Amino acid sequence: MVTAKDVAKRAGVSQATVSYVMSGSRPISEATKKRVREAMDELGYVPNINARSLAGGKVGVIGVLVRMDENTDLAELRPFLVVIMEEARKRGSSVMLVPADEGIEGLRRMARQGLVDGVLVFDIEWHDDRLEGIADLKIPVVLIGTTENSYGLPCIDVDYRRVAQLAVNRLVEEGAHKIAVIGDWGRSSDRFAFSKLFGSEARVVAQVLGVGFELFIPPERGWRGIWAVKDILLDIAKCHGGVAVRTPHALQSLLELCVELGIRPGKDFYLVAVYVDGFEDTLRIPVDNIDPVPDLVSRQAVAMLFDQIDGQVVTGSRFVAPRITVRS
Amino acid sequence: MVTAKDVAKRAGVSQATVSYVMSGSRPISEATKKRVREAMDELGYVPNINARSLAGGKVGVIGVLVRMDENTDLAELRPFLVVIMEEARKRGSSVMLVPADEGIEGLRRMARQGLVDGVLVFDIEWHDDRLEGIADLKIPVVLIGTTENSYGLPCIDVDYRRVAQLAVNRLVEEGAHKIAVIGDWGRSSDRFAFSKLFGSEARVVAQVLGVGFELFIPPERGWRGIWAVKDILLDIAKCHGGVAVRTPHALQSLLELCVELGIRPGKDFYLVAVYVDGFEDTLRIPVDNIDPVPDLVSRQAVAMLFDQIDGQVVTGSRFVAPRITVRS
DNA sequence: CTGTTAGCGCCTTCAT
């Protein structure tokens, strides 16, 4: 293993200087810097993370706390993860996935062990009993999601209220006098802010605009869940109303249901869905979508996390504006 | 932070003894062991991974190398990840996700840095130019997948040939005289062993049984990809043939296509698909499936990895038997 | 601007 000592010897400087060249926490003459850098390259030097961390530096790893249970759709997580890894790498860090199923214990271990510099927490619930414990850990944290009480932890999320507004407005614009919102199976409105805020805000907007409103949450995933929507859908189709769908999966099932029932989306009723741009490629027909911009959310989350890791104090909640695209 | 020194003081022993109690690499009297263990519990001691690693011990982290590009379906990865994390935790280790997109560089860094004790590699290609480099790293590795030349690295995978046999046999059993295999979009037969072996084996079995055979790989994902299957499907339906589908996604699209074309799976033709047990809940109709047993594969992969980490030499390829379930 | 030095927490070889 090539160590900083080897590099130092080769560059004709002290080991400490090598360290300072890397951290930049002390002025070093350009000439020395250059010699050290060359020596590092020539030897293929890679600093040992464990030694660095032990000596008080950063670990170069951020943790991502994710639920892995049956109700979690990892596919929805992908756009987040991709950006998080990209941004982390830009800052010289790696990403570690931490399963949230063992509650806060796993996180606590990691923090104590010194495995991570900070943590991004996904799947925040509206009433989330893990948060107090997480706040106690006193390590850099960013919550991705919305919660009632964040215990002073910084949060970031897409602006769900705005998502709802865009959806309802779009449907009404198209001429719907009555709309239905299809929510998120397995994530009841009470537990997760998305469903909660999305649903309630949609209801408010609908009321303001004077159109009929109904919120429906499929009791289970897939076909059986969407089948329960049948009556509502028929009802909406009868009066040329509108439907807003919360998840890509539900959308797909809904489209299948439409074929089965002989109802034509875009003709018999108006349709808007929440899904990430690009997903439209897989659909049989064009569907207007509101992109919850996981890329922007992640990018900013990582930035907030590293700000903390670098010693800044970050607090408060931020909301990122979603993006609507008309495709019909 | 509670250190081994603190524990030692409280237990009235030396710090070295605390260390030996943990590693078990030296005989310690039961009485001392007990006192030390109690002290650890009372103080909530968690050994510092970085110090341990620096001093030559294990890190307690295994890496999972995964592709994160557009063609990768993270949802398919979930059943693997869940089990890997579970098994890793049983052995006191955490799991780190490593994006494979930067080629082997990321892995090389991690290995040199001392971030992981070993690595599981996913998405192995038939001709995979990363493998030689990985073998050179000389760290514990298990490949999950099948490849032409594994450079001596141990591999594990579901037995794809057996998957193909089960699928074709089932269809022929049902009475099909002609069958079509719908492959994996974005993963051309040449690159990935699954498509390669699955397709070729299915062809062989079909030949042996004397039934017509056609292999089709959708040119893209989703509806547009499956639409290209239309003619084949109509053809198969005309003669009451059979269709074997490689991915859950393709299956879903295919079912949609059936509704659109007015073809009834199970009546107009026989259908078998490769998907994990449990997925049937989301389907409109029952479809016979062959479970590629990601749970069994992962469990064994982790076992093989830890055997290496513990100093054993592990080589060769293993194949796990898939499981067919008749649901129609 | 640079070198010297003292740890960080743990494992392990010597001693006893």
Place this chain on the structure above:
DNA sequence: ATGAAGGCGCTAACAG
């Protein structure tokens, strides 16, 4: 069966 002591590779004072 246990202690004492020397690193592992790096960071961050402390000295010039």
